[in-house]
Each structure stands twice: as structure tokens, then as C-alpha cells.
Amino acid sequence: MILEMKVPSPGESIKEVEIATWLVKDGDYVEKDQAIAEVDSDKATLELPAEMSGVITLKAEEGDTVAVGAVVCLIDTDAAKPAGSTAPAAEAPKAEAPKAEVKAEAPKAAPAQAPAATSYAAGTPSPAARKILDEKNIAPATVSGTGKGGRITKDDAVNAVPSMGTPTGGSRGTERTKLSMLRRKVAERLVSAKNET
Known part of the structure; x- marks a missing residue:
């Protein structure tokens, strides 16, 4: 069975939300109530939990503005949970063991460098x-x-x-990024408050 995940209403006056980040990838297996995305509204950032367990198919990209009630992803509830999901966890301690040996050898080399200093x-x-x-x-x-x-x-x-290597004047590196819905609403209210004052 394919379940359509729709955007729940975060509040009565909110008509649309923005997908801030997906916490899962397309094709991942998700558990019921697992947080799958963070959504921004005019008033808050909320987590979107999975309604059922299954394989997820994303229908919206990060940064997309979607209407409340719109379908953002599909969950295939008939898909079986991957069998290899526990194997990587068991192999992780084995992979870390050689790193621990390398770290143990590193301090031995440090005392040899100490006499090189003049004082x-x-x-x-x-x-x-x-x-x-x-x-x-x-x-x-x-x-x-x-x-x-x-x-x-x-x-x-x-x-x-002071070293002249770092310039004090000139233009600094600037970066333009899209504001979240919450920040846009705050900026809008600040401008209106300033204009009314």
C-alpha cells in the first residue's frame, strides 16, 4: 500500500510551509514516527514525522514552498525492512580498532621532537x-x-x-541566501513597525 504523506496544518492562520531540510534520502526505509523532515512556517520550525513504516519517495525538494495539505512524499508500507541495516553497526567497532593502535604509537614520536627546541x-x-x-x-x-x-x-x-598580511579595508566576502519563512515574516513585521513609528 502506498501512503501519501500530506503537510499537516501547524496553525489555523498558516496556509503554506517551506521544506527546510529532509532528514532522510529518497529510497530510505523509515520507521513510524521517525522525523523525516523539518518544515518552516511563519511562526515556527516543526519536524514532520512518518505516519507509517516503509520505503520513502520524496515529492518535494529542500527550499520548496508547499501548501498545507499538499503531498510531500509517498511511503510504500509493503516494502520489507532491509536486512543489512544491523550489519554495518556490528562492523564499526572492528574498523575503529586499527585507528586506536595508530593513536597509541603517535605519542612515542613526540618526545623525540622536544630536544630540538633551543630553550x-x-x-x-x-x-x-x-x-x-x-x-x-x-x-x-x-x-x-x-x-x-x-x-x-x-x-x-x-x-x-601587526602583520600587513591581512587587509583591514576592502570588501568582505558576502553571501546571499534565501531567508526562511519565519525570518521573512519577522523582517516584514520589523519594517512595518519602523514605518508606523
């Missing part, structure tokens, strides 16, 4: 120097220390100049 103080700012560097938004790694053992002194911090 424990190299590149470390004094408390006064750290405060000055923080105020200037300069990373201690970019300042060469002239103090004992390569320590960054207060004078080094005072004389440090």
Missing part, C-alpha cells in the same frame, strides 16, 4: 609582553624574542608591528 622560553612572552601583544592582537609566534633564551620581552612587544 623552553623561546617564543614565550613575559606577562607584561603578553598583555601588550593581546592589546595589539599580535600572535606571540610572529614576534622574535631578544630576551634570555629567546623569551619575548616587553620591549619586543612594544616594538612589534
Whole structure:
């Protein structure tokens, strides 16, 4: 039997909703009451639960605006649950075991690198120097220390100049995305309130 899943009414004044995200893919097996999609209305974001168990066929795309009562997906309730659904879970711990061995070997290599440093103080700012560097938004790694053992002194911090590598002016990267129904309604109300004031 093919069940048609329709958009339920989230409220009496709401006539349409927008499919925000599908939580399942086309052809997936879904359980009864499993959340299959998130829908946006003028007032809230709601989860759409599956009415029956079966294989789902999506009839709307993410971002589509659909009327309340419209069919958004079909669920084939006669389809059998896939037998291999429990097998991947059993194999997962075996796959993780080799990774754990690699992680155990990694700390052994770290002590060999430690003697290469000239001094424990190299590149470390004094408390006064750290405060000055923080105020200037300069990373201690970019300042060469002239103090004992390569320590960054207060004078080094005072004389440090921020890197010119990152431009402060110019246009920033901008991105335009479609507003959700809730955000559109809020923006509409804010503009009307501003105009009425």
C-alpha cells in the first residue's frame, strides 16, 4: 500500500510551509514516527514525522514552498525492512580498532621532537609582553624574542608591528541566501513597525 504523506496544518492562520531540510534520502526505509523532515512556517520550525513504516519517495525538494495539505512524499508500507541495516553497526567497532593502535604509537614520536627546541622560553612572552601583544592582537609566534633564551620581552612587544598580511579595508566576502519563512515574516513585521513609528 502506498501512503501519501500530506503537510499537516501547524496553525489555523498558516496556509503554506517551506521544506527546510529532509532528514532522510529518497529510497530510505523509515520507521513510524521517525522525523523525516523539518518544515518552516511563519511562526515556527516543526519536524514532520512518518505516519507509517516503509520505503520513502520524496515529492518535494529542500527550499520548496508547499501548501498545507499538499503531498510531500509517498511511503510504500509493503516494502520489507532491509536486512543489512544491523550489519554495518556490528562492523564499526572492528574498523575503529586499527585507528586506536595508530593513536597509541603517535605519542612515542613526540618526545623525540622536544630536544630540538633551543630553550623552553623561546617564543614565550613575559606577562607584561603578553598583555601588550593581546592589546595589539599580535600572535606571540610572529614576534622574535631578544630576551634570555629567546623569551619575548616587553620591549619586543612594544616594538612589534601587526602583520600587513591581512587587509583591514576592502570588501568582505558576502553571501546571499534565501531567508526562511519565519525570518521573512519577522523582517516584514520589523519594517512595518519602523514605518508606523
